[in-house]
Amino acid sequence: MNRSIILTVTFMLSGVLFSAQTSDKQAPQGFDVENPTISHGKIDTVQYVSKTVGTTRKALIYTAPGFKKGNKYPVLYLLHGIGGDEKEWFNQGKPNVILDNLYAQGKLQPMIVVLPNGRAMKNDRATGNIMAPDKVEAFTTFEKDLLNDLIPFVEKKYPVKKDRESRALAGLSMGGGQTQNFAFGNIDKFAWLGAFSSAPNTKEPDKLLPNPQDALKLKLIFISCGDADGLMPFSKRTSDYLKKNKIPHIFYIEPGGHDFKVWKNDLYIFSQLLFKPVNKSQFSNFTVLGTPEATNIRNTQYPKILPDGRVMFKIKAPEAQKVQIDLEKKDALKKESDSFWIGTTDPQSGSFHYYSLLIDGVAVADPSSETFYGMGRYASGIDIPFEGDDFML
Structure with missing residues (x-):
């Protein structure tokens, strides 16, 4: 057989906490493009006295279209990355444009969004x-600056609700780590958590949540990361810890790396979930990609395991006429392009499974996976975690 037939395999097991439902779980084209025909919110620069830092600090504040001082609003505090400041989201993430468009579609609860500088020092x-x-x-x-200076300033200057259920905290990269550290550490202050592509400043799970059941007090835990992001382990380890301790949460793995294409999409999705009734049983209705299987070779991205045990393959076999996956049963893949075949299996039980590729009826091992002796011959293998299995950690 021509070896060009057997090339790359992409393998996914879907099930972190979601199923394949893509209609409103991925931002549509134009979601971040300004629409001149709709109403727009307002972005202001404010200054507040920080006793923590010993200086006056700046933040940006977005008020929604139709903002009225006579109303009371919940607040989202949105944090930037290590190389940014209070303007990073505004300049690169277009939160005002994204939210304006969502308001125009009736998809958001009215809220105030605060964009602070998360670098609390005099020269910030x-x-x-x-x-x-x-x-x-x-x-x-x-x-300390957030809790003791910024939040009191916002709650004094703006017509906002002051209970924990009206405060959300979210951030990207370094700000994602801050979000986890601060929100899990101050559950009496925040009820909504959105950690996008969290950086290494994220505390280890047992330090974030020494008493995991405390996290049940949060209305929403949303953890996300691009599937090609090298910082994925910091998001995954928190999700694994929450899953092991049966804490409902969203672990949203999406196509992409460590950039604003991912983070804008995260804001689009996360913002629509805020300050509304939450049905945690529906957390599984999110589209996700998987994380690489431990038996992959040469740092290949696939096979990938997803929490519900479904498996999706993407095989590069340009000369093949038929491609199947032999995993418990034979599943045919569909040709996606001139070179690639894709397909998703049914959920698999939590255990070690042998599998093979069938290329035009010939069984071959997956070149992206380690090889094991099973099925009476050499085959590929994948270890699907079962609930309570420490493998997930």
Whole structure:
């Protein structure tokens, strides 16, 4: 057989917490493009006195279209990454445009969005060595600035609701780590958590939540990451810990890396879930991609395991006439392009499974996986975790 037939395999097991439902789980084209025919919110720069830092600090505040001082609004605090400041989201993420468009479609609860500078130090600009120890430490110090200075300022200056169920915290990268650290550490202050592509500043799960059941007090835990993001382990380890302790949450794995294409999509999805009744049993209705299987070779992205045990393959076999996966039963793949075949199996039981590719009826091992002796011959293998299995950690 021509070896070009056997090339790349993409394998996915779907089931972190979602099923294949894509209509409103991925931002549509144009979601971040300004629409001149609709009403627009307003972005203001504000200054507040920070006793924590000992100086006056800046933040941006977005008020929704139709904002009225006589109403009371919930608040989303939206945090930036290690190389940004209070303008990073505004300049690169277009939150005002994304939210304006969602308001026009009737998909959002009216809210105020605060874009602070998460680097709590006197010279809080993202200049020089952004990885310098004092600048990194300033992201930790921001917890005090947020709780003791910024939130009181917002609640004094703006018509906002002051209960924990009316406060959400979300952020990207370094801000995603801050979000997990601050929200899990102050469940009496926040009820909504959105951690996008969390960075290494994220505390280890047992330090984030020494008493995991405390997380049940949160209305929503939304953890997301691009499937090609090298920081995936920091998001996954939190999700694994929550899953092991039976804490309902969304673990949204999406196509992409560590960039605003991913984070804008995250904001689009997360914002629609805020300050509304939450049906945690529906957390499984999110489209996800998988994480690479432990038996993959050469750092290949596939096979991938997803929590419900479904398996999707994507095989590069340009000369094949028929491609099947032999995993418990034979599943035919559909040709997607001139080179690739795709398909999804039924959920598999939690255990070790042998599998083979069938290329025009010939059984071959998956070149992206380690090889094992099983099925009376050499075959590929995948270990699907079962509930309570520490493998997930």
